[in-house]
Amino acid sequence: MRHILVGVSGASGMPLAVRLLTLLQGMPNVSTHCIVTDGAAKVLREECHAGPEYLTSLADYAYAADDLAAGPSSGSWWRRNSNHCAMLLVPCSMGTLGALASGATRNLVQRAADVALKEGLPLVLVTRESPLSAIHLRNMLTLRQAGAVIMPFSPGFYLHPQTLDEVLTHACGRIFDQIGLAHDLGRWQGVS
Ligand SMILES: Cc1cc2nc3c(=O)[nH]c(=O)nc-3n(C[C@H](O)[C@H](O)[C@H](O)COP(=O)(O)O)c2cc1C
Known part of the structure; x- marks a missing residue:
């Protein structure tokens, strides 16, 4: 059984979180855990x-x-849930990113991500902000160096999506790739 913790923080991109959780729900041998911040609720x-x-x-x-x-x-909860744990923070706000980069975690999303980092477990931050300040960029570098995957939501157009749902589904596939979760959600095959 693969345990996936989905943290949802208060950045724009809630339809992506909905699509991600819906897709995970339909996967065999995947157990999902979810935390929604107050900012995300807004x-x-x-x-x-x-x-x-x-x-x-x-x-x-x-x-x-x-x-x-x-x-x-x-950390013991993560270990008890086997070594097949991963955390996806979708979307990841700049506020949550900053808290993680400083280590001053204040809620369960931040704390869980902090634990994932200290335990060396997969952590994917699907960031949402534009443009990015030097502070945001520094925080991203800090977290990348600490082991997180920084994955801004950047839609690909090479699969010719016709609907928002197709854009979101493709993005979810790319997120699942980062934690080695098998899927059949579309992938670029190359041109030759
Ligand atoms: C409608 C709306 C959209 C927002 N979009 C973003 C965003 O895309 N990126 C971001 O970093 N913050 C965004 N914010 C601000 C965050 O929600 C705010 O900084 C919040 O305190 C983040 O807290 P959290 O990370 O604990 O959820 C948005 C706020 C609102 C109300």
Whole structure:
């Protein structure tokens, strides 16, 4: 069983989080855990006209962002859930990025990501901001050097997507590639 923790923070891109959790839900041998920050709840209301339960209902397990005593806050929880754990932070706000880069974590999304880093477990940050300040860029470099994958949501157009859903699905496939999760969501095959 592969345990995937999906952290959702308050950046624009909630439809991507919804698509990602929906796809994970349909995968065999994958167990999903979800944490939604207060900031994410606000953006979700704007972008999907829904409350946080819309996201958490798509996961097998959900944790409150202010519950720093919940399992994902500790390295032993990650280890108990086997060495096949990974965390996807989708979307990752610049606020959460900054907290992670400084190590001053304040909620369960930040703490869980901090634990993933210290335990050397896969952590993918799907960042959403433009343009980027020197502070954002420095934070990204710091986290890359600490072992995280920095993966700005950058749609590919080479598969000729016709709908937003196709754009999101392709992006999810590329995120799954980063943690070695097998999928059949489309991949560039080259031109020759
Ligand atoms: C509608 C809306 C869209 C936002 N989009 C972004 C964004 O794309 N990137 C970002 O870094 N912050 C964005 N923010 C600001 C964050 O939500 C805010 O900094 C928040 O405190 C982040 O907290 P969190 O990381 O704990 O969720 C947005 C806020 C709102 C209300």
